[in-house]
Amino acid sequence: MDIDITDKPVLRRKTKQGNHEIVIQQDIKSEDIVDSGRVKKSQKSQTSGED
Amino acid sequence: MSKLIEELKVYGKLLSHTDFKVVTLHPLADETEILDRLDMQPNECTSCDFYWVFKNEMFFVSIMSENQENSLVTYFFKPNVEHGHSFYVVTQISPLYTSTLETVLKYLSNWIIDNHKRLRKRHRAEKVRITNKDICKR
Numbered sequence: 001m002d003i004d005i006t007d008k009p010v011l012r013r014k015t016k017q018g019n020h021e022i023v024i025q026q027d028i029k030s031e032d033i034v035d036s037g038r039v040k041k042s043q044k045s046q047t048s049g050e051d
Numbered sequence: 052m053s054k055l056i057e058e059l060k061v062y063g064k065l066l067s068h069t070d071f072k073v074v075t076l077h078p079l080a081d082e083t084e085i086l087d088r089l090d091m092q093p094n095e096c097t098s099c100d101f102y103w104v105f106k107n108e109m110f111f112v113s114i115m116s117e118n119q120e121n122s123l124v125t126y127f128f129k130p131n132v133e134h135g136h137s138f139y140v141v142t143q144i145s146p147l148y149t150s151t152l153e154t155v156l157k158y159l160s161n162w163i164i165d166n167h168k169r170l171r172k173r174h175r176a177e178k179v180r181i182t183n184k185d186i187c188k189r
Binding site: 013014015023 | 063075076077078085089091095097098115
């Protein structure tokens with residue numbers, strides 16, 4: 001899920017494993033979500049139906 | 052309990068220099084070797100998430116340092132999830148040391164003991180503000 005964090009207070013931090021994290025310090029609203037990588041179930045079932 | 056400890060170790064090594072059964076996901080200001088490896092300074096350790104096993108239960112705890120005076124401790128319960136108990140702590144103390152984490156855990160241990168029966172009976176999602184005090188300040 002891609003979230004627009006422009007103008008949102010964020011905390012950038014590192015995990016012990018060395019991974020970078022961004023913590024958004026404000027509630028996320030539906031309009032903040034700019035893209036989603038989820039596969040639509042209807043597309044998936046159509047594809048599998050054609051096989 | 053030992054099964055839970057094994058489960059806890061999936062998240063990493065148990066935190067040393069403390070009797071609490073904890074695995075931290077972010078470094079603390081006194082973990083100098085880890086800070087050197089990550090090229091971090093102790094004063095950058097302003098937040099820490101960790102898993103904690105206590106009273107035959109696993110808890111997720113998040114501690115955050117903030118300059119503003121909005122200290123608090125909250126408890127969340129998520130039903131139908133294994134280990135659905137979590138705490139969120141905001142403190143003005145910065146950076147966070149192992150001793151800070153121990154202070155938090157002593158407070159939370161007492162709260163869990165006092166509310167143990169209530170915690171076991173929960174079936175619905177719940178959010179409780181435990182206190183607005185800064186529990187890291189002595």
